[in-house]
């Protein structure tokens with residue numbers, strides 16, 4: 001047996017360890033076959049020299065919005081996944097969105113397959129956004145989606161008028177999800193609190209983009225997160241609270257986890273790196289930073305979320321890539337009415353699919369590092385893969401896994417032409433490969449970026465020799481298994497219940 005590819009002279013970082021730099025990776029038929037010393041070279045073996053750089057698993061971005069009807073000028077599967085591989089992400093999980101008027105999920109699924117088939121540069125799967133969870137859909141269609149179509153997760157909204165579900169609908173879905181082994185993702189913000197504040201801000205003429213952050217305070221996220229956790233505890237259902245932005249919500253998750261409940265948390269780079277002051281940028285540019293939950297006000301908010309990543313409260317670190325262009329009639333400028341800003345009309349969401357991995361990797365470097373390299377691997381690759389039914393295939397570096405890898409630049413690499421310039425690489429919209437006309441990280445300096453991205457043993461991104469060299473359509477649809485509970489466990493007693501009480505009605 002000879003390897004198709006051997007990667008040598010790199011420091012491999014897995015979810016558990018940083019390996020001896022002499023350990024090589026042997027790849028055959030797209031899979032990692034061996035990790036070992038001096039692997040045998042055959043006549044056809046390609047040898048890739050990592051030149052002393054770190055090698056991490058390809059990123060698994062488990063929260064991206066591609067080809068969404070409500071973002072007509074956002075990324076589609078081609079442009080979004082092109083950005084993904086240029087930033088080291090090799091698997092994305094995107095949303096297939098049910099509209100309220102859809103009374104079956106199968107045509108919706110077929111439509112999303114149609115949007116993605118032959119278009120994707122990286123491997124992909126779908127979560128379903130449920131907005132009209134009829135009895136038929138919950139009881140008859142969800143089992144088929146999980147068992148036949150490989151879609152083992154749903155996202156539910158507690159806010160946004162066209163999408164939000166009431167507690168009873170959420171409970172009904174949780175009951176089904178528990179039986180089926182579906183992972184339930186929840187967008188937790190209190191819709192009525194937001195509506196009240198928005199109306200009162202508008203009545204006072206406070207409609208600039210910045211007031212978006214005032215209209216969705218931390219307490220709105222905290223209350224809804226606590227409620228979602230209570231619903232999950234009642235029904236003994238694993239859930240993931242998506243895009244957590246605030247310490248209050250995080251503390252509810254942490255508290256539930258200390259009681260061993262299967263409650264997972266997700267956060268995103270923008271809640272670790274950006275503040276609401278960006279929404280005060282002049283000339284309506286503050287709209288570029290409008291997302292929900294909103295960016296928070298204080299550096300202490302960022303530190304709190306970093307703490308949650310470092311202490312394991314957050315299971316996954318995703319991009320929540322939800323771009324709309326700034327200079328487009330269908331993008332952020334929808335929030336301008338007769339020359340005046342109206343924050344409630346600004347499409348929510350930020351681009352971030354390409355910058356997620358480098359932004360977080362850079363926080364593992366140097367004396368001010370926020371997390372370790374293994375924590376980076378766990379939160380950006382391994383745990384999202386396991387949680388969403390891709391464990392053992394994606395998200396780690398070990399025999400049997402797909403050979404999805406990122407090779408970074410060797411430590412000390414100079415990005416600037418000037419050899420004395422150690423300032424690193426400066427992020428700009430013009431260097432990115434997604435289809436958005438801005439990045440919220442414009443001007444930010446990074447000390448590293450993926451040099452090579454490899455998917456199933458194929459180099460698809462070679463930053464110095466051609467950039468994106470993978471092909472559109474190389475990405476495969478992933479039929480996922482049922483997800484694993486990564487944090488806590490099911491089967492515990494809900495608070496105050498006696499033994500066997502839940503079984504009387506569950």
Ligand code: URP
Pocket residue numbers: 065187243290291292293320322348349350
């Ligand atoms: O602002 C955001 N996050 N927009 C995308 C939709 C969502 O709720 O994830």
Ligand code: ZN
Pocket residue numbers: 187242243292
């Ligand atoms: Zn959301």
Ligand code: ZN
Pocket residue numbers: 063065320321322
């Ligand atoms: Zn989202």
